Amino acid sequence: MWDYSEKVKDHFYNPRNVGTIENPDGVGEVGSLACGDMLKLMFKLDDRGRIADVKFQTFGCGSAIASASALTEIVKGKTLEEASRITNQDIANYLGGLPEQKMHCSVMGREALEAAIANHRGEKVETEEGEIVCKCFGVTDKAIERAIKENGLTTVEQVTYYTKAGGGCGTCHEDIQTIIDRVIKETGGGIWRVQPERKKLTNIQKIKLIEETIENEIAPALRKEGGDIELIDVDGDKVVVAFRGKCSQCLLSGWTMQSFVQAKLREFVSPEIVVEEAKK
Amino acid sequence: MRRVYADNNATTRVDDRVVEEMLPLFNATYGNPSSMHTFGAEAEKKLRQARVRVAEFITADPSEIVFTGCGTESDNTALFGTLEAYPDKKHIVTTKVEHPAVLNPCQLLAKKGYAVTFLSVDSEGMLDLDELRDSIRDDTAIVSIMYANNETGVIFPIEAIGQIARERGIVFHVDAVQAAAKIPLDVNKLNVDLLSISGHKIHAPKGVAALYVHRGTKLRPLLVGGHQEKGRRGGTESLPAIVGFGKACELAAEHLPEMDARVRAMRDKLESALLQSIPEAHVNGGKSPRVPNTLSVRFEYVEGESILLLLDRDGIAASSGSACSSGSLEPSHVLRAMGIPYTSVHGSIRLSLSRFNSDEEVDYILEKFPPIISKLREISPFVQTTHAPKQP
Numbered sequence: 178m179w180d181y182s183e184k185v186k187d188h189f190y191n192p193r194n195v196g197t198i199e200n201p202d203g204v205g206e207v208g209s210l211a212c213g214d215m216l217k218l219m220f221k222l223d224d225r226g227r228i229a230d231v232k233f234q235t236f237g238c239g240s241a242i243a244s245a246s247a248l249t250e251i252v253k254g255k256t257l258e259e260a261s262r263i264t265n266q267d268i269a270n271y272l273g274g275l276p277e278q279k280m281h282c283s284v285m286g287r288e289a290l291e292a293a294i295a296n297h298r299g300e301k302v303e304t305e306e307g308e309i310v311c312k313c314f315g316v317t318d319k320a321i322e323r324a325i326k327e328n329g330l331t332t333v334e335q336v337t338y339y340t341k342a343g344g345g346c347g348t349c350h351e352d353i354q355t356i357i358d359r360v361i362k363e364t365g366g367g368i369w370r371v372q373p374e375r376k377k378l379t380n381i382q383k384i385k386l387i388e389e390t391i392e393n394e395i396a397p398a399l400r401k402e403g404g405d406i407e408l409i410d411v412d413g414d415k416v417v418v419a420f421r422g423k424c425s426q427c428l429l430s431g432w433t434m435q436s437f438v439q440a441k442l443r444e445f446v447s448p449e450i451v452v453e454e455a456k457k
Numbered sequence: 458m459r460r461v462y463a464d465n466n467a468t469t470r471v472d473d474r475v476v477e478e479m480l481p482l483f484n485a486t487y488g489n490p491s492s493m494h495t496f497g498a499e500a501e502k503k504l505r506q507a508r509v510r511v512a513e514f515i516t517a518d519p520s521e522i523v524f525t526g527c528g529t530e531s532d533n534t535a536l537f538g539t540l541e542a543y544p545d546k547k548h549i550v551t552t553k554v555e556h557p558a559v560l561n562p563c564q565l566l567a568k569k570g571y572a573v574t575f576l577s578v579d580s581e582g583m584l585d586l587d588e589l590r591d592s593i594r595d596d597t598a599i600v601s602i603m604y605a606n607n608e609t610g611v612i613f614p615i616e617a618i619g620q621i622a623r624e625r626g627i628v629f630h631v632d633a634v635q636a637a638a639k640i641p642l643d644v645n646k647l648n649v650d651l652l653s654i655s656g657h658k659i660h661a662p663k664g665v666a667a668l669y670v671h672r673g674t675k676l677r678p679l680l681v682g683g684h685q686e687k688g689r690r691g692g693t694e695s696l697p698a699i700v701g702f703g704k705a706c707e708l709a710a711e712h713l714p715e716m717d718a719r720v721r722a723m724r725d726k727l728e729s730a731l732l733q734s735i736p737e738a739h740v741n742g743g744k745s746p747r748v749p750n751t752l753s754v755r756f757e758y759v760e761g762e763s764i765l766l767l768l769d770r771d772g773i774a775a776s777s778g779s780a781c782s783s784g785s786l787e788p789s790h791v792l793r794a795m796g797i798p799y800t801s802v803h804g805s806i807r808l809s810l811s812r813f814n815s816d817e818e819v820d821y822i823l824e825k826f827p828p829i830i831s832k833l834r835e836i837s838p839f840v841q842t843t844h845a846p847k848q849p
Binding site: 241 | 758759760761762763766767769770787788799800803835836837838839
């Protein structure tokens with residue numbers, strides 16, 4: 178059985194923004210029945226050019242439905258300019274991660290969004306151009322190249338997980354390897370993962386983001402185990418918190434602090450964050 | 458929460474009577490059956506008894522039973538063991554819908570230079586016996602065909618196939634893992650030389666299986682080691698599991714009438730009620746003879762993993778032919794070989810019952826199932842029908 182995060186399950190069991198919009202401003206449709214998943218996304222803009230309403234329909238597995246639902250939540254209120262910068266990794270992060278074999282679901286989300294925006298602008302989607310490499314799933318070299326660059330992929334297996342390319346008959350594995358080699362060579366083999374630019378936060382914004390991250394990303398998991406967490410102080414990049422309930426007696430609280438609380442804050446707020454436990 | 462296990466083609470609950478029979482083998486009768494002392498003799502006696510029970514279950518002679526570690530090992534031993542015994546013969550006949558335990562070794566052998574005929578099936582999952590007859594060559598070493606399909610439950614006419622193989626003097630192996638305990642197995646009637654059955658599919662523990670080897674059949678061992686199983690399978694016998702397997706075979710024979718009546722009735726009820734309450738649902742292999750416990754049903758416009766996850770949330774364990782649930786990207790090779798349209802191959806669900814299921818459980822499944830399909834169809838971009846219940 179897949180190890181889906183609570184957030185994936187939540188978005189699968191209770192998908193947000195399902196349905197269609199009358200006279201949408203943009204419609205994107207990717208995937209097909211034959212491939213086993215398909216996503217249709219449509220949006221409506223408000224008078225300031227922000228996404229006012231967004232709806233989706235999905236044929237697909239649990240993580241495909243969850244990814245589509247998550248995507249609609251992410252893009253709401255964004256301008257198309259902002260929305261077009263959303264990566265598949267953003268969708269996966271929003272869901273608290275996806276099993277690697279299921280990353281193609283997040284890519285499908287990003288592709289549908291891109292297609293919908295292109296549809297609005299009357300443009301063609303870049304990844305639809307180029308040569309078909311994987312005939313089973315109709316994946317182009319451009320789409321593969323992009324997934325490699327955006328997610329730092331290094332193996333054929335990973336490319337299959339992210340794009341489905343190579344997941345059928347397998348005859349294109351050599352071609353995929355060639356693309357991986359070329360991209361790595363072109364990018365110098367160093368760090369070429371596209372990092373989304375972080376905005377400089379004011380102190381107030383930062384504290385607010387820390388609060389939100391604790392409330393939305395950290396506390397729910399602890400509360401499920403009968404514990405809780407409280408924000409005590411923020412001093413520059415130092416965040417002081419206190420464990421409550423079962424967490425305060427837990428022998429693993431140090432571990433939780435490092436690999437969960439700090440990791441989440443670094444992911445959502447800033448990679449510089451250092452978490453400390455308040456002195457009892 | 459209520460839990461209903463309807464995935465008995467994947468594995469089964471071990472019968473309490475089997476567990477009871479096994480327990481003394483761990484800490485009382487724990488000798489090595491090969492040893493020259495009373496501990497060994499006691500163990501040997503239990504091994505002999507289990508062998509008799511398994512043999513009786515398929516109407517074989519105890520000397521024709523080789524215990525193995527799993528169904529896959531039985532299948533692999535049959536294939537590789539026969540090919541090694543006939544080094545000049547370079548052709549294999551099998552089907553496109555075999556279990557991976559046969560299909561994958563055959564694909565491997567094809568890469569290694571063997572000619573392999575993968576027989577196709579029709580839309581109801583049935584073989585064409587003329588195609589089978591025509592495919593046999595002078596250098597055919599083995600015909601390996603499953604008795605009942607694990608996904609659809611479709612039963613192949615093994616007796617007739619055995620007749621064809623025997624006329625041509627070719628070794629015939631039957632993977633009967635999904636047939637055992639569901640339909641009667643009589644190796645004498647079936648004209649088979651080799652036949653695989655597995656413990657954990659018939660309420661014995663995992664880790665034990667058997668290969669029936671018809672007396673006089675040439676076969677090389679896969680595991681080469683000690684003289685266990687008369688040199689046909691090296692390795693100390695997993696005695697507790699084997700004893701459990703023996704007991705499970707005895708019980709399976711007793712429960713066969715129940716399988717054919719009560720379990721079949723539950724399956725048939727599931728089938729007709731699901732088709733009744735859910736539009737655009739079809740039974741895979743529904744027009745072919747099937748084992749009485751299996752229902753493979755496909756739903757248009759929805760994806761199998763999603764169905765499984767929602768069923769699981771209601772405590773119902775089932776299985777799917779969809780790609781996503783298996784971790785591969787390709788949907789079931791069985792359903793594709795049957796030419797099931799892509800609109801529904803991803804939305805196939807298998808419910809497989811056992812004697813441990815009850816009428817109440819069937820009712821529970823029937824209560825939970827239709828809303829799940831409706832929910833997913835509401836999300837699906839393909840739905841072209843209304844969700845109104847079908848008119849009878």
